[in-house]
Amino acid sequence: xxxxxxxxxxxxxxxxxxxxxxxxxxxxxxxxxxxxxxxxxxxxxxxxxxxxxxxxxxxxxxxxxxxxxxxxxxxxxxxxxxxxxxxxxxxxxxxxxxxxxxxxxxxxxxxxxxxxxxxxxxxxxxxxxxxxxxxxxxxxxxxxxxxxxxxxxxxxxxxxxxxxxxxxxxxxxxxxxxxxxxxxxxxxxxxxxxxxx
Numbered sequence: 001x002x003x004x005x006x007x008x009x010x011x012x013x014x015x016x017x018x019x020x021x022x023x024x025x026x027x028x029x030x031x032x033x034x035x036x037x038x039x040x041x042x043x044x045x046x047x048x049x050x051x052x053x054x055x056x057x058x059x060x061x062x063x064x065x066x067x068x069x070x071x072x073x074x075x076x077x078x079x080x081x082x083x084x085x086x087x088x089x090x091x092x093x094x095x096x097x098x099x100x101x102x103x104x105x106x107x108x109x110x111x112x113x114x115x116x117x118x119x120x121x122x123x124x125x126x127x128x129x130x131x132x133x134x135x136x137x138x139x140x141x142x143x144x145x146x147x148x149x150x151x152x153x154x155x156x157x158x159x160x161x162x163x164x165x166x167x168x169x170x171x172x173x174x175x176x177x178x179x180x181x182x183x184x185x186x187x188x189x190x191x192x193x194x195x196x197x
Contacts, residue, residue, distance in 0.1 A: 027091050029100060029111050036109045037080040039102075041091070043073045051092040057085065079104070095136075096120050122184045124193050129172040131195055137166055137186060144185040150178045172197055 032038040041052065054063040054077065063077065079087075082104060089100045097119040101112045120136040122143075135143050143166050147156035160166040172180065175197055182193040 027098070029089060029102070029113070031109045031111065036107060037078065037082070037104060039077050039079065039089070039109065041075040041077065041089070043075070048093060051090075053090045053092075054079070055088045055090060057087065062087075094121070095123055119189055120186070122186075122191050122193070124182070126195070129175070129197060131170040131172065131182065131193075132167065133170070133182065133184065133193075134165065134167045135160070135184060135186060136164060138164055139187075140164055141187050144183075146183045146185075148181045148183065150180070152181075155180075170195075 027044070028040075028042040030040040030042060032040065043050070049068040050066070052063075052065045052067075052075070053061050055061050062082070065075075084104050084106060086101065086103050089102060091098050099117040099119070101115050103110045103112070120138070122133050122135040125132045125134075133145065137143055140161070140163065143160045145156070145158050145160060145168055146154060147170060149155055156170070158168070160168060170182070172195065177197050180195045180197070182195065184191045184193075
């Protein structure tokens with residue numbers, strides 16, 4: 001009988017822990033049961049470079065942390081000093097930005113993981129003087145790519161369409177020495193890459 005009660009208690013405890021955990025694409029957010037304004041960020045890997053921020057609904061950054069290597073895959077954040085309201089937990093990796101809305105109300109925190117917004121970033125690979133750019137466009141919306149020289153003169157302009165995964169290679173082997181700026185626009189977001197030759 002004691003074994004049965006222990007198993008029931010273990011299942012109930014596991015269920016409670018699962019209910020309070022919201023999964024985003026590359027991390028989990030978990031609300032501490034006895035303190036609803038303490039949130040754990042659980043990362044699958046501690047060795048990935050990340051930018052972590054917590055913003056209010058106007059986009060003002062209330063907390064920011066940038067690390068290339070975390071000592072642990074669990075980060076704990078205490079937001080007890082914040083008033084009730086709507087906020088966003090933002091985790092940015094090399095390839096995407098995940099923005100999870102949450103609300104502080106009296107006595108509890110509501111994480112809206114189903115309303116997570118994911119913004120994919122272009123990925124650049126440099127080999128000698130050839131730059132490869134890859135970009136995910138899950139909804140197959142166009143991706144605009146422009147290249148400027150150090151005087152902001154437009155050297156290249158193209159709109160990539162037709163696939164969920166879009167790419168472009170830039171050959172700078174015959175280019176003059178200097179800095180070049182690659183600008184990638186997708187779905188209202190703009191990303192920059194500076195190439196120094």
